[in-house]
Amino acid sequence: MGIAMHKELHLLGLLQSGPRTGYQLHRITKAHGELYTDLKKGNVYYLLDRMARSGELEVTAEAGAPGPRRERLVYTITESGRQRFHELLREILRAYDPPHTGVEVGMVFLPYLDVAEATQLLTERRRAVLDRRAALVGEMEPSDHEHVSLAQDHLLCLIDAELSWIERTIERLQ
Amino acid sequence: MGIAMHKELHLLGLLQSGPRTGYQLHRITKAHGELYTDLKKGNVYYLLDRMARSGELEVTAEAGAPGPRRERLVYTITESGRQRFHELLREILRAYDPPHTGVEVGMVFLPYLDVAEATQLLTERRRAVLDRRAALVGEMEPSDHEHVSLAQDHLLCLIDAELSWIERTIERLQ
DNA sequence: AAGACTCTAGTCAGTACTGTCTATTGTTTT
DNA sequence: AAAACAATAGACAGTACTGACTAGAGTCTT
Numbered sequence: 055m056g057i058a059m060h061k062e063l064h065l066l067g068l069l070q071s072g073p074r075t076g077y078q079l080h081r082i083t084k085a086h087g088e089l090y091t092d093l094k095k096g097n098v099y100y101l102l103d104r105m106a107r108s109g110e111l112e113v114t115a116e117a118g119a120p121g122p123r124r125e126r127l128v129y130t131i132t133e134s135g136r137q138r139f140h141e142l143l144r145e146i147l148r149a150y151d152p153p154h155t156g157v158e159v160g161m162v163f164l165p166y167l168d169v170a171e172a173t174q175l176l177t178e179r180r181r182a183v184l185d186r187r188a189a190l191v192g193e194m195e196p197s198d199h200e201h202v203s204l205a206q207d208h209l210l211c212l213i214d215a216e217l218s219w220i221e222r223t224i225e226r227l228q
Numbered sequence: 229m230g231i232a233m234h235k236e237l238h239l240l241g242l243l244q245s246g247p248r249t250g251y252q253l254h255r256i257t258k259a260h261g262e263l264y265t266d267l268k269k270g271n272v273y274y275l276l277d278r279m280a281r282s283g284e285l286e287v288t289a290e291a292g293a294p295g296p297r298r299e300r301l302v303y304t305i306t307e308s309g310r311q312r313f314h315e316l317l318r319e320i321l322r323a324y325d326p327p328h329t330g331v332e333v334g335m336v337f338l339p340y341l342d343v344a345e346a347t348q349l350l351t352e353r354r355r356a357v358l359d360r361r362a363a364l365v366g367e368m369e370p371s372d373h374e375h376v377s378l379a380q381d382h383l384l385c386l387i388d389a390e391l392s393w394i395e396r397t398i399e400r401l402q
Numbered sequence: 403a404a405g406a407c408t409c410t411a412g413t414c415a416g417t418a419c420t421g422t423c424t425a426t427t428g429t430t431t432t
Numbered sequence: 433a434a435a436a437c438a439a440t441a442g443a444c445a446g447t448a449c450t451g452a453c454t455a456g457a458g459t460c461t462t
């Protein structure tokens with residue numbers, strides 16, 4: 055299985071509620087905000103093409119229905135695609151890979167900076183995390199479906215862990 | 229800046245304490261265990277070559293000093309490489325990108341499973357996390373240098389956050 | 403001492419992904 | 433109504449990364 059199964063799962067999941075074009079999928083993804091900030095546009099087209107070749111999706115060319123557009127490609131999920139969706143869903147929920155954020159590497163080389171600068175940098179980091187947190191919380195409407203908020207809750211959880219780690223670490227540096 | 233600056237930082241950091249070959253760097257990386265589980269061997273060689281081309285490293289061919297081996301390539305950090313190291317170190321400590329673990333995507337599509345199976349899968353996930361935690365803690369010798377344990381502490385922090393999230397979520401599903 | 407197996411030290415073909423570019427239509431400004 | 437700008441829709445060149453393979457040297461087995 056590829057390293058980024060969740061991207062495939064995401065696209066298959068969206069296609070379960072009806073055929074879509076690549077651009078529509080891209081917009082939906084962007085609209086989700088802080089969730090799904092990986093998965094760029096170019097990658098969407100790449101993955102759709104790959105899934106079509108492997109039989110999980112069917113492609114049909116649609117000549118500009120909603121106005122005189124140029125031809126667009128519409129993707130429809132197949133039975134084999136639905137099976138793959140379920141496989142991926144189970145696999146992703148079951149397995150755990152610790153995230154590699156890169157800050158661990160930074161911490162290892164912390165002695166190359168003096169304490170004042172290190173503290174300064176971690177304080178800036180704290181600010182960045184708080185900004186992300188605010189953005190995420192701003193998106194969390196209580197009107198949303200329960201499961202979407204469960205997903206956002208996971209992100210929030212990791213962000214809060216990061217935050218408290220930063221604060222503990224700044225203190226330890228003194 | 230590339231998406232995986234921390235890999236470059238890691239290699240530059242190791243080369244600060246003397247010239248090394250690609251294979252040596254690979255072994256050191258593996259020996260670090262749960263830290264650095266990204267960065268595979270092939271990628272090490274790729275990155276070294278790239279950094280050499282951009283002037284951060286110097287390459288010298290060494291004809292089998294410790295025995296009749298075939299020629300090995302030895303990489304030495306340059307002044308420009310040291311500057312880059314400091315830039316990367318600062319940038320990585322300062323900036324924050326929320327990790328994309330993929331489980332959020334899984335949570336969004338949780339309604340496609342019945343509650344019993346979802347609970348089962350999350351329980352298996354809990355087990356996987358506990359295993360990783362044990363592996364990491366097993367590596368954390370108190371004899372280690374302070375800053376290395378700071379790095380491991382970050383990972384541990386995220387793992388514990390994941391763990392408590394899983395437990396909360398399993399309860400919520402009832 | 404022949405065979406099997408591991409460790410060293412990479413190479414490379416192919417996959418996954420990004421950023422930038424193009425071209426058309428729709429909307430807003432002046 | 434012309435100019436300027438945003439949104440739609442995707443292509444594609446190039447970068448980053450992986451996994452499988454090669455091949456010689458050392459070690460262990462029977």
